[in-house]
Amino acid sequence: MVLEAEDRVLVAAARRGDLDAFEVLVRRHQTPIYRLALRMLGSHSDAQDVAQEAFIQAWRSLARFRGDSSFSTWMHRIAVNRGLNHIAARRSDRELSPELTDVRTDPAEIVERSAQLAILTREILALSPDQRAALVLRELQGLSYEEVAQTLGVSLAAVKGRIHRARLALAEAMDK
Amino acid sequence: MTDPRDTQLACGTPIVNLVEQVFEGAQASDPGHQADCLHCQAALRKLESVYDRMRGLAAEPVAAPPDLVQNVMRRLRRDRTRILVSADPHGSVTVEQAVIVQIARLAALEIEGVAFASVQLTRGAPPGSVALSAQIVVDYGPPIPSLAATVRDRIQQHVARYGGIPVTAVDLAVEDIE
Numbered sequence: 001m002v003l004e005a006e007d008r009v010l011v012a013a014a015r016r017g018d019l020d021a022f023e024v025l026v027r028r029h030q031t032p033i034y035r036l037a038l039r040m041l042g043s044h045s046d047a048q049d050v051a052q053e054a055f056i057q058a059w060r061s062l063a064r065f066r067g068d069s070s071f072s073t074w075m076h077r078i079a080v081n082r083g084l085n086h087i088a089a090r091r092s093d094r095e096l097s098p099e100l101t102d103v104r105t106d107p108a109e110i111v112e113r114s115a116q117l118a119i120l121t122r123e124i125l126a127l128s129p130d131q132r133a134a135l136v137l138r139e140l141q142g143l144s145y146e147e148v149a150q151t152l153g154v155s156l157a158a159v160k161g162r163i164h165r166a167r168l169a170l171a172e173a174m175d176k
Numbered sequence: 177m178t179d180p181r182d183t184q185l186a187c188g189t190p191i192v193n194l195v196e197q198v199f200e201g202a203q204a205s206d207p208g209h210q211a212d213c214l215h216c217q218a219a220l221r222k223l224e225s226v227y228d229r230m231r232g233l234a235a236e237p238v239a240a241p242p243d244l245v246q247n248v249m250r251r252l253r254r255d256r257t258r259i260l261v262s263a264d265p266h267g268s269v270t271v272e273q274a275v276i277v278q279i280a281r282l283a284a285l286e287i288e289g290v291a292f293a294s295v296q297l298t299r300g301a302p303p304g305s306v307a308l309s310a311q312i313v314v315d316y317g318p319p320i321p322s323l324a325a326t327v328r329d330r331i332q333q334h335v336a337r338y339g340g341i342p343v344t345a346v347d348l349a350v351e352d353i354e
Contacts, residue, residue: 034240
């Protein structure tokens with residue numbers, strides 16, 4: 001029964017402290033949230049950390065979730081912010097130890113995939129974090145422009161500008 | 177900084193038109209020109225290649241790690257006996273449930289006319305808050321309704337102030353009178 005309940009019903013139960021209801025939400029949303037983190041960060045282990053922390057943060061913030069967006073959009077927002085924080089933290093690590101590279105792709109992963117997708121993945125990881133987040137939400141997670149704007153907390157115009165610049169940057173990168 | 181939306185190809189075609197044509201399915205603004213223009217065709221080829229790869233990447237199946245749900249739920253169940261009273265980007269503070277209960281009990285006992293107090297956490301408070309039930313024994317003398325209201329208010333204030341967590345409800349039972 002609980003498995004078929006709508007998100008908003010489960011959210012209401014979770015807000016009352018029902019962990020089993022929250023577990024159903026985690027199960028239901030884990031794949032898109034994990035994929036979002038993976039596309040933003042490029043590494044499975046980083047993506048797992050960020051996705052897990054995002055769900056834990058969501059549980060702790062449930063009292064503040066007012067339901068004016070869907071649980072999915074709200075979850076995306078938490079995960080994107082954690083992903084951006086992770087990128088920022090990784091950058092300051094790199095400043096301390098310059099041998100660390102920003103773009104971490106596991107070579108074993110690339111082998112399994114077509115070389116073309118691997119190249120695109122690498123180019124996406126080379127975008128600025130803001131552009132990358134907007135592009136991944138729109139092109140890979142399938143959110144509408146409005147949903148991307150809501151998720152990132154920026155204007156529609158800003159989202160369109162970021163995505164446009166990201167697409168151009170990827171096209172430019174094809175020349176290399 | 178230049179606005180990339182203004183950028184044009186050598187033939188004068190705004191690049192934004194081509195991007196929207198490929199990614200958003202917009203109509204070609206000048207199909208006649210495009211059919212003959214090498215600049216436009218080269219740009220379209222690049223954009224279409226990016227678009228195709230992007231669709232390929234979007235369609236690529238990604239499975240969440242098998243232990244993700246378990247890891248999350250284990251952490252949350254372990255947190256259960258602790259109450260998160262503060263979370264900010266620099267870290268979090270948790271307080272044992274027993275500490276909250278003790279604050280509530282002492283708050284009640286401070287009030288003149290309360291001879292004994294027992295407090296438990298009850299289920300059903302939203303995360304980030306607590307709900308309590310309290311049983312008190314009162315001295316014969318003060319009017320019970322106003323004493324009960326004072327107890328409830330004081331518990332709420334003290335748990336919020338010293339425990340750092342809001343109290344959504346205090347179910348109070350006056351169990352005996354001395």
